[in-house]
Amino acid sequence: MSLKKKFLEIHQLALFATFEPSKTNETYLDLINFLKDKDDSLTQIEYYNLLELQFYLALISCRDEVAKVTLDRIIDKFGDEDSERIAVLKIKYLSATSSEEDAALNYIESRKGKNEIHILKSTIALNKNKNNSKDDYVVLLKGLLEVTPLDVEVISELGEYYYQLGHFDKAIFTLQDILLVQPFNHLTFARLGEIYNAIYKRDPKAKDATHQLIQSQKHFSRSIELCSNFVRGWSGLYISSKELKTHKVDKNKLANYDKLYKLSRDKLKEIIDLKTATNKDLEYASKILQSF
Amino acid sequence: MQVPELIIDPSLKYWALFPITFAMILFGLLRQNINLLLTPTPKKKALSKRREAEQLEKAQLFKRNYWNLPLSDFKAKQEWLILRLTDGTFIAEKPKQENELPQNPLTDPNASEGLMNMAKNSFGNMIAQYAMMGWINFFFTGFILMKLPFPLTYKFKQMLQAGIATTDLDVRWVSAISWYFISTLGLSSVFNVLYGDTTIASTLNQQQQPSAPAVVSPQANRAMEAEANDLKIISHKYVLDDVESRILHQYNLITK
Numbered sequence: 001m002s003l004k005k006k007f008l009e010i011h012q013l014a015l016f017a018t019f020e021p022s023k024t025n026e027t028y029l030d031l032i033n034f035l036k037d038k039d040d041s042l043t044q045i046e047y048y049n050l051l052e053l054q055f056y057l058a059l060i061s062c063r064d065e066v067a068k069v070t071l072d073r074i075i076d077k078f079g080d081e082d083s084e085r086i087a088v089l090k091i092k093y094l095s096a097t098s099s100e101e102d103a104a105l106n107y108i109e110s111r112k113g114k115n116e117i118h119i120l121k122s123t124i125a126l127n128k129n130k131n132n133s134k135d136d137y138v139v140l141l142k143g144l145l146e147v148t149p150l151d152v153e154v155i156s157e158l159g160e161y162y163y164q165l166g167h168f169d170k171a172i173f174t175l176q177d178i179l180l181v182q183p184f185n186h187l188t189f190a191r192l193g194e195i196y197n198a199i200y201k202r203d204p205k206a207k208d209a210t211h212q213l214i215q216s217q218k219h220f221s222r223s224i225e226l227c228s229n230f231v232r233g234w235s236g237l238y239i240s241s242k243e244l245k246t247h248k249v250d251k252n253k254l255a256n257y258d259k260l261y262k263l264s265r266d267k268l269k270e271i272i273d274l275k276t277a278t279n280k281d282l283e284y285a286s287k288i289l290q291s292f
Numbered sequence: 293m294q295v296p297e298l299i300i301d302p303s304l305k306y307w308a309l310f311p312i313t314f315a316m317i318l319f320g321l322l323r324q325n326i327n328l329l330l331t332p333t334p335k336k337k338a339l340s341k342r343r344e345a346e347q348l349e350k351a352q353l354f355k356r357n358y359w360n361l362p363l364s365d366f367k368a369k370q371e372w373l374i375l376r377l378t379d380g381t382f383i384a385e386k387p388k389q390e391n392e393l394p395q396n397p398l399t400d401p402n403a404s405e406g407l408m409n410m411a412k413n414s415f416g417n418m419i420a421q422y423a424m425m426g427w428i429n430f431f432f433t434g435f436i437l438m439k440l441p442f443p444l445t446y447k448f449k450q451m452l453q454a455g456i457a458t459t460d461l462d463v464r465w466v467s468a469i470s471w472y473f474i475s476t477l478g479l480s481s482v483f484n485v486l487y488g489d490t491t492i493a494s495t496l497n498q499q500q501q502p503s504a505p506a507v508v509s510p511q512a513n514r515a516m517e518a519e520a521n522d523l524k525i526i527s528h529k530y531v532l533d534d535v536e537s538r539i540l541h542q543y544n545l546i547t548k
Binding site for chain 2 (some may be wrong): 219226
């Protein structure tokens with residue numbers, strides 16, 4: 001993959017949000033060098049997309065001055081009044097750097113067109129900790145989802161919030177919507193597997209405990225079916241199938257669970273031996289094999 | 293009768309060929325900048341319109357990817373979607389009566405703005421082309437500017453010798469007006485170099501094409517009813533039903 005393609009992908013998929021600090025720093029320096037010797041094949045749209053990426057990377061890596069200069073360059077080109085996208089950048093900059101607590105909210109207040117979906121999203125996020133009750137935040141997120149039902153970021157936020165509140169069934173019901181938009185999202189399958197496992201763990205003697213554990217194991221299985229080198233999926237499958245072996249289930253199924261348990265254990269060992277995952281994942285995989 | 297070889301005055305090169313080429317490049321740059329200045333700021337979509345479009349898309353995605361949901365959740369989501377699609381909650385604008393004719397796009401204020409922009413754009417282009425054409429015609433009619441270094445068939449005569457009323461002249465000679473047309477069509481790579489951006493030159497070429505009239509979208513309530521009807525007849529299947537056997541089979545731990 002060419003360097004240009006790589007940066008554009010990081011920008012488009014917002015991969016920088018998941019980077020570790022060292023990776024953020026490395027990507028930032030690479031991007032600065034890349035933009036210095038500007039590639040001829042770079043169109044104006046691509047160039048400004050990469051400037052936006054530079055802004056985010058600079059902001060995340062605490063290079064506030066670079067972020068401000070980059071933001072100013074984007075504003076010089078596109079103006080400051082109409083663009084919702086620039087307003088979002090400004091909100092991000094203010095909320096990350098301003099010493100005033102409400103600087104970003106005050107900026108949002110000062111904007112005339114408040115019916116902008118990304119601004120609404122930012123407002124809800126900024127007000128998250130200010131809401132009087134937890135239900136307020138849920139209501140706001142549900143309201144946002146009414147207008148943008150396909151925004152997986154909002155769906156995920158609502159699902160995770162339900163999870164934090166202990167409404168596991170609601171969290172599952174919400175996160176399933178991601179699978180309607182992205183049917184092969186292995187991360188969501190793994191997350192659902194974890195939540196089913198949490199339901200089981202909360203009350204292992206409940207009537208439907210085995211069913212919840214089976215659901216957990218099925219979701220983890222699907223996640224590794226979609227991504228064969230997925231440490232989180234193999235770990236979940238390892239734990240859930242090992243647990244299932246102790247339950248009263250059909251003999252044939254029990255044999256399958258045993259095979260899945262052995263397969264996941266061997267696969268985790270193989271990943272650790274061949275080091276085919278990130279250091280963090282390798283560490284987790286070793287811990288799971290030791291603890292369970 | 294064989295026409296004797298013509299001898300071209302070298303000053304034609306300096307006073308006709310180069311000025312036309314130079315004027316065409318300047319003209320292209322000027323037109324691009326004027327177009328950029330005249331391009332209206334895109335209007336923001338109203339939230340109600342956005343909700344209508346996205347909910348409709350959600351119904352379509354549900355229809356396509358329902359196999360990721362267990363039966364109970366599938367039924368709950370299916371019922372909810374069918375109810376909301378049919379009760380008109382998501383409709384942004386009040387639906388028209390059955391017998392009411394669709395609004396004339398020329399009198400519809402929303403559509404007329406788009407038409408006006410389209411007209412402005414194409415009129416602007418047309419006037420500019422006429423002005424340029426007039427300038428060439430006024431100063432350079434009847435000029436022969438160059439000879440192509442390769443032979444061509446007679447069919448190219450019309451293209452290469454516009455404005456020259458000779459039937460016997462060799463096809464390889466190019467007239468001033470023809471040079472203008474060739475430059476109009478062939479300067480995109482020069483603009484690519486000047487702008488350093490291939491997209492701008494391609495938009496320049498696109499602007500010369502007449503735009504297609506806007507397609508009138510079908511009424512949202514009908515589209516939603518159709519989606520709701522489609523949702524009603526889906527029979528459920530679940531991708532996780534036999535996922536364990538698929539995994540075991542994939543790793544050769546069981547045979548089918």
